[in-house]
Amino acid sequence: MTTPTATRSAAPWWAGAIAGFLAAASGVAVGTAVAAPLQGVPSPIESVGNRAIDYAPPFLKEFAVKQFGTADKPVLIGGVIATLALVAIVAGIVGRRRPRVALAVVAVLGGIAIVAAAIDRTSTASRALTLVPSVVTLLVSLGSMLVLLANLRAREQAAADHPLGLGRRGFLKASLGVTALVVIGGAVGQVFGNAAAAASRAGIRLPRAAKPASAVPAGAQVDVEGVSPYVTPNRDFYRVDTALSIPDVPAEGWSLRIHGMVDKELNLSFRDLMDMPLEEHRVTLTCVSNEVGGPYVGNALWLGVRTATLLEMAGVQDGADAIKSTSADRWTAGTPLEAVTDDRTSMVAIGMNGQPLPLAHGFPARLVVPGLYGFVSATKWLTDIEVTRFADFKGYWTTRGYTALAPIKFSSRIDVPKSFQAFPKDSVRMGGVAWAQTVGIAKVELSIDKGDWFEAELADEDNVETWRQWSYQWDEATTGIHTVQVRATTKDGTTQTSDRAPIRPNGTTGWQSVQFRVE
DSSP: OOOOOOOOOOOOOHHHHHHHHHHHHHHHHHHHHHHTSSTTTHHHHHHHHHHHHSSSSSHHHHHHHHHHHHGGGHHHHHHHHHHHHHHHHHHHHHHHHHHHHHHHHHHHHHHHHHHHHHHHHTTOSSSHHHHHHHHHHHHHHHHHHHHHHHHHHHBBBBBGGGGTOOSSSHHHHHHHHHHHHHHHHHHHOOOHHTTTHHHHHTOOOOOSSSSSOOOTTTSSSOOOOOOOOOSHHHHHHHOOOOOOOOOOOOSSSOOEEEEEBBSSSSEEEEHHTSSSEEEEEEEEEOOOOOOOOOSSSEEEEEEEEEHHHHHHHHHHHHTTOEEEEEEOOOEEEEEEEETTTTTEEEEEEETTTEEEEGGGTTOOOEEETTTTGGGGOOSSSEEEEEEOGGOOOOOOOOGGOOOOBBBOOOEEEEESOOOOOOEETOOOEEEEEEEEEEOEEEEEEEEETTTTTEOEEOOOOOOSSSOOOEEETTTTTSSSEEEEEEEETTTSSSOOOOBBBOOOTTOOOOOEEEEEEEO
16 A cells, blocks of 8 residues: 655645734734833834935925825835735735745844834934844744745645644644734833823822913903914824924933033033023914915923023133034024024924923933024934034935025914805904014904905914914905905014925925815
8 A cells, every 4th residue: 555645735826825924924923022121122114114214315205205104104104004004914915825036025024123223213222122123023023924935835734744843733823823923012102102101191290380370351352263273282283393203202211412613511400490590481383395275383381491591601612603402313403593593582492382392202301493494403302402503514304405594484364264164144253373483463454356456354363473363354245156365464574475386495485275065
């Protein structure tokens, strides 16, 4: 009696797809879990995403912000994950018959993550420690793929005869084990994310300001439903930056170094800042990515130490014309020295609207410089200020086609009506905001259906560093579809231009227009 020759049977394609997906997911989950408790160490996915952000051409960044707004980072992360999953699934399908090819693909993906980690500017840990999560990701992914593919390559012989437990039952067990790695790794990553900074912030009680802000004028907020609050709540304040994950920087152990062209280098702790004479000021900030009528502008009450005070303590030397500020994730900005030492209320802020800075808005400290776009002034998670010269350095965005000097272009926005909003004929009430930081708004005008311009009613002014609200009641409204345009005039007599300018190199211009309906 002869024994039949064993023949290799091919597993279904969907099983290979599951193997590839689980292998990649397990590596990413475990690598993320390893990174989570390591302060200043990005996860493998974040390292790859950070490289994508830094290497992406400016037009792609502008497209992402325009299309996805503040969801651009989740979209990027989702794109990285989707690409990884797709490649891993294809590798798993191919690996049913050619396991070496699948393992080679996994090795290449892991190698990309390792290289991204090796050059990730956002890491504040040692380079060796930064590589650990990506190396772990590679090893776990390779091991998972090897075990899963081995169990897929079942023979007609009994599954128990194979040392890796080949067969359907073995594949099911291996899949469940790898899935457990995914779940556990993901849970660990969620538990430890920003844990140190969050705990530190929760324990801080801000001192009273030596120079508190004056009360908001009673007439600073117009009585029009839908107009932005005069002071933007922290939860609603816009956030545009390059950080895929918020730097985990506890106040304990944090310090601000002030050096460069100074007589005396300073290293200030968070306690040092809190013990200084703190000031409160309401300041409106604007992002250069803000399109005409866009949402990336907000007004808040900031608490901090004047940058002029800090630089006076350090002693600025002759010849300096700039400061280079650096964040915990090594993002840099260049700010004119004059802007942080003149009469405007530039500060190193530690509080926002009566609370310690939110993690997403720069905890434990950030720069606030009125009148300049954020990409040259509003460094969050601030750790370093170097007094220097513009001739000797370039900030992050000035190497990507943006100007080094970026005063905010004054503008106006229509909050009400929204596009295609309907009004009863006897109740057409409009409103919005206008801003000209450091100069002030003198007049806001409206034009309906491209007719004559007429003045809106301005709310009371708080100070020239904040936006100003406006309102208008259209008593002669007629039924039908209408278009309203808005423009502002500053206190120095300059009227907002209708010419459209792109975001790059130094901000947009133009009039916003909105269509609405009267019934």
